[in-house]
Amino acid sequence: MYKELTIAQRTIMTPGPVEAHPAVLQAMTNRILGQFDPNFLAIMDEVKEMIKQPFGTKNKEAFAIDGTSRAGLEAALIALIEPGDKVLIPAYGRFAFLLGEICERAQAQVKYVEKEWTAPFAPAEVIKEIVAFQPKIVAMVHGETANGQMQPLAEIGQYCRAKDIFFVVDMVATYGGVALSVDDWCVDLAIAGTQKCLSVPSGLSLVTYNERVEAVLNARYQKELGLSKTDRNKRHIMSNYLDLSQLQRYWNTERINHHTEATSMIYALHEGLRMLLNEGLDAAYQRHLTNEGALVAGLEAMGLSIYGEKATKMPTVTPIFIPEGVDGEAVREEMLHSFGVEIASSFGDLKGKIWRIGNMGYSSRKENILHVLAALEGALLYQQAPISAGKALIAALNYYQKTT
Numbered sequence: 001m002y003k004e005l006t007i008a009q010r011t012i013m014t015p016g017p018v019e020a021h022p023a024v025l026q027a028m029t030n031r032i033l034g035q036f037d038p039n040f041l042a043i044m045d046e047v048k049e050m051i052k053q054p055f056g057t058k059n060k061e062a063f064a065i066d067g068t069s070r071a072g073l074e075a076a077l078i079a080l081i082e083p084g085d086k087v088l089i090p091a092y093g094r095f096a097f098l099l100g101e102i103c104e105r106a107q108a109q110v111k112y113v114e115k116e117w118t119a120p121f122a123p124a125e126v127i128k129e130i131v132a133f134q135p136k137i138v139a140m141v142h143g144e145t146a147n148g149q150m151q152p153l154a155e156i157g158q159y160c161r162a163k164d165i166f167f168v169v170d171m172v173a174t175y176g177g178v179a180l181s182v183d184d185w186c187v188d189l190a191i192a193g194t195q196k197c198l199s200v201p202s203g204l205s206l207v208t209y210n211e212r213v214e215a216v217l218n219a220r221y222q223k224e225l226g227l228s229k230t231d232r233n234k235r236h237i238m239s240n241y242l243d244l245s246q247l248q249r250y251w252n253t254e255r256i257n258h259h260t261e262a263t264s265m266i267y268a269l270h271e272g273l274r275m276l277l278n279e280g281l282d283a284a285y286q287r288h289l290t291n292e293g294a295l296v297a298g299l300e301a302m303g304l305s306i307y308g309e310k311a312t313k314m315p316t317v318t319p320i321f322i323p324e325g326v327d328g329e330a331v332r333e334e335m336l337h338s339f340g341v342e343i344a345s346s347f348g349d350l351k352g353k354i355w356r357i358g359n360m361g362y363s364s365r366k367e368n369i370l371h372v373l374a375a376l377e378g379a380l381l382y383q384q385a386p387i388s389a390g391k392a393l394i395a396a397l398n399y400y401q402k403t404t
């Protein structure tokens with residue numbers, strides 16, 4: 001009665017989800033193992049070690065949480081927040097407000113610091129606000145997918161560490177595509193996802209944290225509290241499913257029975273991390289930079305302008321001003337239907353003003369960059385947009401010639 005699925009051929013050049021690596025999809029077809037099968041536990045242990053490398057950390061704790069990156073963000077924030085705690089959220093893009101919304105629901109007292117979205121904060125601006133607000137937690141986004149800007153973290157992290165403030169960072173859109181140094185930047189708790197630069201389907205989030213966070217988790221671990229049930233309910237982490245104090249004990253040698261791990265997704269994550277680490281982190285970061293350079297060269301040759309500060313632009317996201325008089329959504333539809341290429345629109349104030357082109361993981365390949373440039377030029381010319389025709393592909397090819 002029902003037909004089998006038919007899945008269109010696409011070149012996905014959005015900031016996620018991106019194309020899953022074929023080896024990852026292959027790994028997902030492996031047979032299922034019981035969640036406490038020694039074979040599966042050994043895979044989990046290896047995944048834990050591999051997760052740490054792109055984060056740039058020697059933390060003991062790093063593991064995956066079932067649920068997309070948002071689940072990881074929520075698990076991270078509610079692990080530290082008790083009602084009334086002060087959280088400072090410097091916002092230079094849209095995803096900061098997601099952090100804030102999670103904190104508010106956890107009954108934190110949230111203070112946003114806002115600025116124009118075209119550049120990240122100068123660290124001194126954030127430090128000034130920390131001095132004024134005296135928060136327990138500073139929560140920030142490393143790479144703002146919504147506007148393609150990237151925040152320098154080291155100075156803010158060092159200041160937080162010196163004042164015993166927790167520094168929580170969303171690294172979802174940079175993990176695997178940009179060099180990260182969780183330890184050097186004094187990030188206490190970092191969160192990433194799978195469907196961006198790891199080229200694994202969406203469905204897992206990755207976290208790592210240090211002993212400072214572990215001490216909080218141990219103090220809030222339900223079984224250890226030893227209080228009456230009502231008192232315990234005041235202290236323990238507000239979610240059972242996203243309780244890091246339990247998840248940690250599920251992923252380490254205690255192996256408490258928490259949830260049933262998403263077996264096939266763990267296979268996928270293992271393969272995605274294995275592919276990335278075998279390529280070499282530095283080589284992967286360089287590949288993203290080279291493809292970004294070629295993309296920008298092509299776009300500029302077409303006469304398009306890139307949104308935001310150049311020095312702090314993410315290599316993994318390129319926001320472009322939609323030219324005056326052009327219907328941005330009609331161009332995206334043409335690209336998808338006639339060329340099989342997907343690019344992204346934007347959110348909030350930038351909606352209708354910019355497109356965003358992703359350059360992430362397995363989607364970050366020369367043929368994809370040329371494909372997206374050709375499709376964009378074709379769709380724009382078809383709409384009679386005033387662009388320089390016939391230059392983009394040559395500019396990108398020349399860029400590759402020069403740099404590789």
Ligand SMILES: *Cc1c(COP(=O)(O)O)cnc(C)c1O
Binds near residue numbers: 173
């Ligand atoms: C994509 C993204 C998220 C949300 O991820 P989901 O996997 O969709 O839950 C959060 N933060 C940033 C910076 C992102 O790019």
